[in-house]
Amino acid sequence: MKKLKMAVFLVLLLGITCVSFSMQARADEVKTKKLYTLETPTWLSKAGLDKGIGHDKQDLGIILPANVELEIRQVNPKFTGSLTMALFNDDSQKEKNATITSSWTKVSHAYTAVPLIETTFTSEAPIVEYKVTDKMKALPDFMLGNDDGTLFLEKWDSNDAEFAMLKTRYFQMLVPKKDKAYMKNMKDFKTVEELCNYYNKVFEIYNELAGLSFTPTNATDKNVENRYFIKANAHGPGGGYYGKPHTGQSNDTLAVFFLMKGWGGIHEIGHGYQGAFMSDPSFGVAEVWNNLYAATFERRVLGSELYAKGTMYGDSRAGREANLNRDWKINKLPMNNWGGSSKERILMNFQEKAGDKALTVFNQEYRKIANEDGFAPANHYLLDLISKYYGQASGFDFTPVIESGEGVMSREQKEENRLNNYQAVAALVDVVPAAKVSEVQAELGLESYLTLVDTTQLEHTGLFGSASIHLDIDDFSQIKGQYLTVKNGKEVVKKVLITDKDIELGILPNGIYTIDAPTGNSAKYALDNYYLYVKDTTNKCTIKYTPKTASYLASQTIRFQGLGDHVFSSAKVDLEQGKLFVNTSATSPHSYFGSTLYAKIEVLDTDGKVVYTKSMTGTNTVVDKADVAIKVGYKLRIYHAEPERLRADDKSERLVVGDTKIVDTAQKTNIFTITSTGLANDSLKNNPDDILIVKIKEAVAKVEANPLLLNAPNSEVKDDIWIAIQLLSEPAKSQMLEKYSNLFPALAAMEEPLTSVSITAPDTLNLKKDGFSGKYGEDIAAVKLIVEGRVVQVATLNPATHTYTFSGLTGKRIRTTDGVSVIGYTASGSEVHQLEMEVTN
Structure with missing residues (x-):
């Protein structure tokens, strides 16, 4: 009997147990999900283009309700990477x-x-198993192209979920319940x-501007199928933000930034389309570059x-225009000191x-x-890149626009822009x-008086002015007898x-012109201006010729890196200007x-006296700039608490140039001792010539790769290479001059100025006289009288006496x-003199 009772009890217990297990199986459903993976876009990361890569x-x-457990594991044995799950809501302080x-x-x-499981950039896809219980809620979601928006909102109503998810090819948006009512009656969108x-x-549009495509011609233009993640964050910074894991509105709602049309959302999204060029300290564009997209x-x-x-373009346009005018034209601030709106x-x-294509x-x-080997963002000025591309x-x-705003560009890029025969532009x-x-x-339908225009654009305005150029040079024989081209x-x-330091160009249509002028013969010069502005009735331009005694190639920059290897200071030894520029x-x-000394710069003169000091502590360092006069023989004493974070050499991130440390x-x-060829480290006993030789070779390679520059008769860039070679000791100097002789054509013989293309004329035109005569050189094929930019008469030429004659001028309405x-003019039609x-009565 006892055995029977025990048997019945075991059956009942087994039955209860089976029922219990069955209920648990239905309540704790095990689901499996294979996660998609993304290709690692190294070609984007190398350029510093984030584009929400870490958002997906x-x-x-x-x-997952508060205090409810989710059991989960990764079950693909071939997946060996790490897998992270974020628990997101509408407050970063309540997430993990x-x-x-x-x-x-x-x-x-x-x-x-x-x-939310963070998408991996792996070849093998992770597979997760997780248990869903009846304590959890389904996440309402809407996929554009697959789902109906009205049904989505009804589904959201039915389960009263705390959040819902919007999905498209390009983004995911986690919308809090607070915004559900607004989504049914949005200000700017019906559905x-x-x-x-x-x-x-x-x-x-942003992808187009970024030059990205899912089917690119060039591998570096390939887009990846990642999606931005957009969310609300009650404790986010500012009004909104862009970060590595997501972008969001700093509130417990998305309504203002992302559920209506406006600046906030498109501004924050634009941050993902920035690049490594943003690190250039010579032209800071933080909170500016993304606005170009918006x-x-x-x-x-x-x-x-x-x-x-x-x-x-709306109500703030006039104010922004006024800001630009104040920074640029009135206060004449350097571009890097302009406000963000300017x-x-x-x-x-x-x-x-x-154009947008630019x-x-x-x-x-x-x-x-x-994506080229050896690329370093610090080697490229942003304004160089902008002007080039x-x-x-x-x-x-x-x-000329960048120069007028004292923007920082390299000499090489300025010269390349001119040699490409691009049309110069200027503000109206x-x-x-x-x-x-x-x-x-x-008349031209321009948005602003600061809109950029070119000379051709102004032709039909009928505006003209006379122009002259003064060549301010110490030894005129260095350029006499050569040509200046406008x-x-x-x-x-x-x-x-x-033939003279003063050149009269006559009447020219209003606009801006590019000047190609000689840079010297046996001596080389730096020219301070290559552009002629014709604005008023009379326009005078001066080109200052400064003798070159040093080459920029011998200049070097020491960069101080701190936490995260971010550059916090730099000291440029500029031998051309004889200055140390500390920034x-x-x-x-x-x-x-903290308050401990972290870095220090000292300049010592030839007597060992400290003439400049800059101390930098870990925190509370004073931000400033200094220009310190230096000369060969001065020393730099550089302290860095973490010397491995020092970087040296001009605009590079290298500790070693060639084989030279x-x-x-x-x-x-x-x-460091300052020498004519660069910096000599007193303890390392390096020869600065070795570093300069490497730089010369790099500069020559750039010239030889650019046919326009290689064949340019007037080139400060090639002059700088020539001067740098002159600084070297023998036998390197002679060897390099011979090796690169193709860059430096034989110096022109200093002869008397050519006269075969000259003309003579009276100083005045007397309106009471019917005409006048003059002499012309043997290469002149035509002589014309130009009044206010128009041809009034072509002279009669006498080849036997090389005399030209104008007649019948009293009826020509000259004032x-x-x-x-x-x-x-020559036979080919070129104006040569x-x-x-x-004009008098």
Whole structure:
């Protein structure tokens, strides 16, 4: 009997147990999800293009309530990478991450959150198993193109979930319950589909401007299928932000930044389309570069409403224009010291002139060089890159605009822009008389008086002015008898034989012209100006010739890196200018060092006296700049608490040039002696010539790779190489001169100036006389009388006596206020000599 009772009890117990297990199986459903992976976009990361690469996440279709456990594991044995799961909600202070391993892991949190697994960049896809219980809620989601927005909102209503997810090809948006009611009656969108399509358009335009494609011609332009992650964050910085794991609105709602049209969302998304070029300290564009994308987007989509609703083009436009005028034209500040709105305006002016394609070309070409071996962002000025690639895309030369704003460019890039025969551009106010600016602006349909224009654009305005150039040089024989050419892009406007320091160019249409002038013969000079502005009735231009006694190639820069290897200060030894330029740009070089001395720069004169000191502590360092006079024989005493973080050599990140070590990383204090060929480390006993030779070879390689530069008759870049070689000791000097003789044609013999292309003319044109005569050289084929830019008469030539004659002038309506020139032309039509005449009664 007892056995029977025991048997019945076991059966009942077994039955209860079976029922219990069955209920648990239904309540704790084990789900399996194979996660997709992404290709590692090294070609983007090398260029510093983030584009939300770290944002991509994959949900599990659930919401995890507070204090509820989620059991999860990774079950693909071939996947060996790490797997991270984020628990996101609407407050970063109430979120956390968990690591998923091959073992069952129980994850819970004190706050309700959405589990999201970070997408991996691996060849093998992870597979996760996880248990869903009846304590969890389903995550309402909407996929553009697959789901109906109305049904999505109804589904959200039905389970009253704390969050819902919007998904498209380009982004995921975690929307808090607080925004559900607003999504049913949005200010700018009638449906969820409209909202998602709007942001898809943002990404499509940004990708276009970035030069990215899913089917690219060039490998470095390949886009990847990652998605931005957008969320609310009650404790986010500012009004909104962009970060590595996501971008968001700093609130417990997305309504203002991402659920309506406006600046906030498109501004933050734009941060992902920045690049490594942003690190250039010579032109800081933080919180500026991303706005180029946002402004372009508004211009594309707002259409006729642009000037009413556009952030950059609407009510604030006049103020932004005034800011630019104040920084640029009134206060004449260096571009890097302009306010953010002024930097935005000038960059937008560049883009307006060059076209949106210019920004695309800039991004594509930057990725190309960023993926080359040995690339270092510090080797490239941002304004060099902009002028180079915007010029390549448009055929315009932006150098004079950058120079007028004291923007930092390399000599090489300036010269390359001129040699490419790009058309120079200038602000309208710089090439049109003040009294005519408003009229011309309206006539040309220009947005602003600071809009950039070219000379051809101004032709039909009928504005002309006389122009002259003064050559301020100490030894005129170095350039006498050579030619000075004035060009508008590829067009040679004037080609004048240099017979005097003062050159009269006669009447020219208003605009800006490029000057090609000789740089010296046996002596070499730096010219301070290569552009001629014709704005008023009379326009005078001076070119200052400064003798070159040193080459920029011998200059070197020491860079101080701190926490995270970020550059916090630099000291450039500029032997051309005889100065040490110190630029300290960060208040906290290394927070771990606190008030302790972290770095120090001292300059010692030839007597060992300290003439300059700059001390930098770990925190609270003074940000400033200094120009210190130096000369050969001075010393630099450099202290760095972490000497391995010192970098030396001009604009590079190298500690070693060739086989020559520059910085002794075993010593916290390095002492350098300034020599004519560079810095000699007193402890390492390096020969600065060795470093200079490497630089000369690198410079020669660049010249030989550029046919325009290689064949240029006038080139400061080639002059600098020549001077650098002169600084070397023998036998290196002779060896390099012989090796690179093709770069330096034989110096022209110093002869008397040519006269075969000259003309003579009276100093004055007397309106009471019917005509006048003069002499012309044997190479002159035609002589013309030009009044206010128009040809009044072609002279009669007498080849036997080389005399020209103008007659019948009393009926030509010439006034005493007119600009009158006599110009000689060759048989090919080239203008080779011009004389100005004063008109009298």
